[in-house]
Amino acid sequence: MVTRPGEIADSFVTDWRVSERLPHYTRANAGEVLPDPASPLGWTLVFEQGLLKGWRRGFIDFGVDLPHELDTDRPQVAGMFGGYFYLNLSHMRLMAIRMGSTVEAFDAALLGSHPDVPPYEPQAGDQSAECAEKAAAGIVWAMTAEAFPEIDADRERAQAARDARPDLGTLSDAELVARMRSFLPELDNAFYRHDYSTLASTVAPAVIGQILASIGREDLLLELLSGWGEVDSAAPSFALWDLGRRIAASPALTALMDEGAKAFAAELESAEPGSDAAVFGKELDRFLHRFGCRGPNEWDIHSPSWESEPALVPALLDRLRRSPEDASPHVRHQRLRQRREAAAGEVRAALEADPEALGQFEAALRSAHLFMPARERTKTNAVTFINEVRMAALELGRRGVRAGRFAEPADVMMLLEPELDDYLTDPDGLAEVIARRLREYRSLHEIEPPFIISREVPPLSSWPRRDRVATTALAQGDLLTGVPGGHGTYQGRVRVIRDLAGLSALQPGEVLVAPLSDAAWTPLFMVAGAVVVDVGATNSHAVVVCRELDLPCVVSATGATERLRDGMLVTVDGDAGRVTVDEPAPQLI
Structure with a gap:
């Protein structure tokens, strides 16, 4: 089918057929x-x-x-x-x-x-x-x-x-x-x-x-699964944090970044040998050599990686260099490790009389x-x-x-x-x-894919268009439920970030509400006080990284980016998988 700009065909060239047995x-x-x-x-x-x-x-x-x-x-x-x-x-x-x-x-x-x-419909052969x-x-x-x-x-x-x-x-x-x-x-x-x-x-x-x-200690599960270290998906965030600290500690680099991430990247290319900018540029090159494969939507070669578009990285560093020292992922990891060991000690004491269960x-x-x-x-x-x-x-x-x-x-x-x-x-x-x-x-990109497809695929022309989807904001006292992702409870103001182009809006301590999470998003976790994601599951990327960064997190919070609004005061309960609206978003004048 030949389409003109603005038209939606009813299928795409890569589409599959629905399985009859597994529909x-x-x-x-x-x-x-x-x-x-x-x-x-x-x-x-x-x-x-x-x-x-x-x-x-x-x-x-x-x-x-x-x-x-x-x-x-x-x-x-x-x-x-x-x-x-x-x-x-x-x-x-x-x-x-x-x-x-x-x-x-x-x-x-x-x-x-x-x-x-x-x-679920049982079938012979299951x-x-x-x-x-x-x-x-x-x-x-x-x-x-x-x-x-x-x-x-x-x-x-x-x-x-x-x-x-x-x-x-x-x-x-x-x-x-x-x-x-x-x-x-x-x-x-x-x-x-x-x-x-x-x-x-x-x-x-x-x-x-x-x-x-x-x-009777189900409350210890997330503690026992956190703070392992050596988690590859968290490693770029740790490395970016260290680079962000380098900027924060250097008046010259700070002044350059104050001019904007794009200007900062351009200055690194023309920096005088031996200057802070030149030294930092070499450190950034080493970072890109090691972690340049990461980036937004990194599983699709059509999307840029940090290596193919290095300018993506200074924007992340700009957020991180503004974070307080106590947001350090190294400090968080040490805290998590200690809590995990303490939780394990409690379980061992409770199982002391049961050698088989302890084993x-x-x-x-x-x-x-x-x-x-x-x-x-x-x-x-x-x-x-x-x-x-x-x-x-x-x-x-x-x-x-x-x-x-x-x-x-x-x-x-x-x-x-x-x-x-x-x-x-x-x-x-x-x-x-x-x-x-x-x-x-x-x-x-203009249509919203159904969360569930069952037995047949509706024509794409019937899928809702993103610019026409109307949702009602949650009110004070409303509850949004999802899947527990990170231990703890946190109260803070909402910041909805729908794509990484808007990352500069996130301020330290805000509750990051995002449609998804991959390696390109996780440096922002160190800026946020808690994380809420539309999609995800028990072992999803957001959960794994939040466990390593000691952040309350709720995933599979369906509609979070549409129903939560910037400025809302919410409480994120990462153990229960709940987000409660404590105050509505402030009215714009």
Whole structure:
């Protein structure tokens, strides 16, 4: 279908069909991985040819699925509708059953109290003795493993790929495409490992939760799962904090940043050798070499990373350098570690007369310490390789811009993976395809994807447009519920940040309310007093980082960015997963 600007087609070129056997899908957590519509090349190359293949292998090997149950090309673990990424809710419920949990417990952890959740409909084959046996072995491994050396080896290869990156400008177009495809085995492997770390990371919290319930101390769960350190998704925030302190301690750097983040970035490029700005510029270069793969919407190569758009970083540093010293993540981590050790001591004392339960508790703690950080490391490994694909694709795109085929380097990512070969043969012949697809892709950003898709996909023209969605603000005394994400209670004024372009509005101590959270957002957590996120689940990015930063957090707070308003006084209860409105937003004159 040919569309004109402002029109919405009823489907997108990357869309899948709904599974007949597993027909329910959700944006829960999926909106944290790919919040925006996925680019055609990002989806068909990185996901379909790389990540999803590893996803399928991992679930089969761990015991979630039998080989014949998952399609080899489009495994039913996920879905793509209207250009938006979905998780297959039916499959995730099946996973819960085969892992020995219940659909009710799973839904509560992932979906909170969302009103549109379809009921679970049991089917023949949901129970599988073969899967149960393999999953049981996987659970035993998760409780007894002392190391996961494979992901450390993966990390070394990922960093080596970054360190050994050639000058992309010297490669031919064909060599750039070959380089992009060369990372597909690593993406397959990275998500295979991510399956294992993710599934294993759910075991210890479940065991600890059962033990705490037996002694009436469920309140200690988040304390016991916090403050591990060495969490890769939190590491960039720690490094950015240190850079922010460098700015705050230097009158010269402070004066430069006072002129604005863009001016600051420009000054670093022309700084006099030996000046504070020159020294800081080298530190920033080292940061970008290590963490440049991170950024907003980092799983899609169409979105910029910190390396591809370094100007994104000074804006974050501007927020952090204004934070008080006691907001230091290093101090917070020490505090969390001490509280975790104290909580563990309380549980050990309560279990002293029950050696078997005490042994299970100690094993579960070791498992949590191993696999909760491991899950974040496998994600980082994947994102590192994705950035290598991104940087090669952007170089190919820059050449297309110079040739006048399109306006922006990322526009080349409107191609599908199989079209790359055609582009090498006749790049001008695909210029119109890219232009048309770019119009359609941009139109997808104007619509709101349904939280749940069940059995059939409504025509995209019927999806609500973002600029026409009207919501009513919460009133004093109203309650917004979600999923507990970070220990503690905090009262503060709301600041709604819908995208990182508005990050400069966040003031120290405000309650950050956001639609999602990924690595690009988490430096803001150190500025905030608490965090509330529209989407997410028990092990989502926001939760993991808030645990490391000692922040009350509520995720899966459906409608938070629409129903909470700037200036509202709210109380965030991270243990209960509740946000209470204490005062309405001040009236504007």
